[in-house]
Amino acid sequence: MSELSKKRPEFRNINAFKDLTTYRLPAAGWVSILHRVSGLLMFILLPFLVWMFDKSITSEISHASLTSAFNVGTGMYAGWFLKLTVLGLIWGYLHHLIAGLRHLYMDRTHKVDKAFGKSSAVFTLVVSIALTVALGAKLFGIY
Amino acid sequence: MSSDFGSKRVVVGAHYGLRDWMVQRATASLMAIFTFIVLAHLLFTSGPLTYEVWAGIFAAQWMKALTFVTFIALAWHAWVGMRDIWMDYVKPVGIRLALHVATIVWLLACLGWAIQALWRL
Numbered sequence: 001m002s003e004l005s006k007k008r009p010e011f012r013n014i015n016a017f018k019d020l021t022t023y024r025l026p027a028a029g030w031v032s033i034l035h036r037v038s039g040l041l042m043f044i045l046l047p048f049l050v051w052m053f054d055k056s057i058t059s060e061i062s063h064a065s066l067t068s069a070f071n072v073g074t075g076m077y078a079g080w081f082l083k084l085t086v087l088g089l090i091w092g093y094l095h096h097l098i099a100g101l102r103h104l105y106m107d108r109t110h111k112v113d114k115a116f117g118k119s120s121a122v123f124t125l126v127v128s129i130a131l132t133v134a135l136g137a138k139l140f141g142i143y
Numbered sequence: 144m145s146s147d148f149g150s151k152r153v154v155v156g157a158h159y160g161l162r163d164w165m166v167q168r169a170t171a172s173l174m175a176i177f178t179f180i181v182l183a184h185l186l187f188t189s190g191p192l193t194y195e196v197w198a199g200i201f202a203a204q205w206m207k208a209l210t211f212v213t214f215i216a217l218a219w220h221a222w223v224g225m226r227d228i229w230m231d232y233v234k235p236v237g238i239r240l241a242l243h244v245a246t247i248v249w250l251l252a253c254l255g256w257a258i259q260a261l262w263r264l
Contacts, residue, residue: 039224043246046221046253054260056197063194097178100171107168 027121034125035099038092045089052086080140087136095128163223170216170223177213180206201264210261218254222246 014020025033042049055066065074070086073079102120106112137143184200185192201210225246233239 036224036228039221040228043221043225043249046249047256050253050257050260053257056194057201057260057264060194063197097175101175104168104172 026118027125028117031095031099031102031121031124034095038096038099041088041092042096045085045092048085049089083139087132087139090135090139091128091132094131095124098124098128163226166219167223170220173216174213174220177209180209198264201261207261207264211258214254214257214261218250221250225250 052066055062055069057063068074069077070079070082073082102124105120181200188196190196201207226243229239229242229246233242
């Protein structure tokens, strides 16, 4: 075996810090990776979500304790921190839902041309972020 | 069955996608419908969102049943998605298996808790 064939270059691995940051994703690419990120986020925060559901629905007393947790905090968690976590969940849910409906619509209609892929991706990003900002303002009592 | 696999195909027990693809869309549709029902309740409720109003949404038997099924759909959906993530990024079989098992434990624990909270109502 010659020296050349022994040392054939391999391009198997990318460096997450050096290479990923140089990627310039189109809008649909951002929707795609954020779909995955938002799903992972909600998976990690699932116990927090169930905790809120439990507190909110079990009794009037637990419901009131949840309300106060968001206002003045509970245990080691401050109220603003809980609100920020919920805001993360809100964004994750909105992005995942809208991106998911986009998927279902494409599956159903086979509208997968380049222009529609871009416009629907921009729609997903704009609407999910706009609604997150609006609901976040409400959550933090700005209006 | 063995004739289904070519000599160069690595059998990883992943069902090659179709069933999971269908499950992902069916459970997603159910969760979307559930979301819009709860959202409609909230939008058509006037006044402050008290405990009575909030718990009232889930009190009806049909809504309880729908919520129950939606919780299961959520856990199943999250399982398919999380397994995709592990399969994409984690190559060593032992670590991947451990993560798969941990994912199932995590999801079932949350599912049991959510159903318990729902059914106490």
